[in-house]
Amino acid sequence: MLTIAIAGKPNCGKSTFFTASTLAPVEIANYPFTTIDANTGVAYLRIPCACQELGIQCGHCTNGVRFIPVGMIDVAGLVPDAHEGKGLGNQFLDHLKDADAIIHIIDGSGGTDSEGNPVDAGSHDPHEDIGFIEYEMSMWVYGILEKNWAKLQRSTQQRNFDILEAVAEALAGLKISYENIRDAERNAEIDLKTCSTEDLIKFCSILVPLSKPMVVVANKADLTSEEMRSQLKDTGVSFASAASELALRKAAEGKFITYLPGDPIFEIPPESNLNDAQKKG
Numbered sequence: 001m002l003t004i005a006i007a008g009k010p011n012c013g014k015s016t017f018f019t020a021s022t023l024a025p026v027e028i029a030n031y032p033f034t035t036i037d038a039n040t041g042v043a044y045l046r047i048p049c050a051c052q053e054l055g056i057q058c059g060h061c062t063n064g065v066r067f068i069p070v071g072m073i074d075v076a077g078l079v080p081d082a083h084e085g086k087g088l089g090n091q092f093l094d095h096l097k098d099a100d101a102i103i104h105i106i107d108g109s110g111g112t113d114s115e116g117n118p119v120d121a122g123s124h125d126p127h128e129d130i131g132f133i134e135y136e137m138s139m140w141v142y143g144i145l146e147k148n149w150a151k152l153q154r155s156t157q158q159r160n161f162d163i164l165e166a167v168a169e170a171l172a173g174l175k176i177s178y179e180n181i182r183d184a185e186r187n188a189e190i191d192l193k194t195c196s197t198e199d200l201i202k203f204c205s206i207l208v209p210l211s212k213p214m215v216v217v218a219n220k221a222d223l224t225s226e227e228m229r230s231q232l233k234d235t236g237v238s239f240a241s242a243a244s245e246l247a248l249r250k251a252a253e254g255k256f257i258t259y260l261p262g263d264p265i266f267e268i269p270p271e272s273n274l275n276d277a278q279k280k281g
């Protein structure tokens with residue numbers, strides 16, 4: 001199963017997004033580092049069922065819609081310089097190792113500072129929060145390689161030594177493939193056998209997005225000004241209101257509304273369809 005990690009600075013809505021996607025109940029609160037241990041769950045990707053094209057009813061989908069399981073990991077908040085131990089440090093970067101891809105959540109409303117402390121909406125520029133995760137991840141991978149580097153460099157003297165294989169071994173368990181390493185070396189225009197520290201950091205900064213593709217989602221869209229929204233749009237981010245999605249999913253779970261995740265609208269069933277508890281709720 002494909003696994004996606006939800007990463008971002010503290011208090012931007014990662015756990016809310018995770019619960020809205022998986023319906024797994026986890027702690028959500030308006031302060032940094034609510035999540036400490038990573039949460040894992042399963043979300044479902046919505047795709048049209050093939051039976052629709054064939055004009056038949058397969059009986060295995062919901063109104064022509066199929067839901068494909070995708071693993072989700074909700075990690076603790078990352079702050080700039082996490083690779084040097086800031087915030088909760090490297091331990092949490094380690095949760096990203098199982099991910100095939102990353103959803104980077106930012107607080108599009110600008111209502112939290114770079115460490116996740118609540119501030120007036122619009123007083124923090126969310127653009128500042130976009131680049132740092134890739135940098136932290138690059139430095140985390142660099143840190144792992146650096147620990148093994150002296151040994152790797154010595155081994156280059158051996159006959160038939162494959163540096164790409166050796167790097168793949170050093171990064172085993174991070175879901176980084178041999179091909180990713182080969183392509184990153186080529187794209188960085190360096191030779192891993194003889195490269196400087198600077199070149200190795202450059203290699204890592206190319207390897208990370210190759211091996212862990214990332215999309216940026218500006219959350220808290222319900223509190224985001226029109227002006228900020230159009231500025232963020234220009235950077236290619238997607239928008240979400242995880243809190244609104246969570247409310248819709250909970251209401252659908254309680255059968256107060258009819259709503260399939262991803263629907264552009266929801267419907268309220270006639271009151272006669274509700275039971276007594278639902279009418280009171």
Ligand SMILES: Nc1nc2c(ncn2[C@@H]2O[C@H](COP(=O)(O)OP(=O)(O)OP(=O)(O)O)[C@@H](O)[C@H]2O)c(=O)[nH]1
Binds near residue numbers: 013032223241
């Ligand atoms: N208005 C609004 N508030 C939201 C939205 N998503 C999350 N929040 C609120 O933002 C605060 C932080 O939400 P969490 O989901 O705990 O954030 P987090 O990123 O997991 O935080 P940490 O675990 O501390 O890193 C809570 O008060 C949420 O209710 C949203 O889409 N809109």
Ligand SMILES: [Mg+2]
Binds near residue numbers: 016
């Ligand atoms: Mg959280």
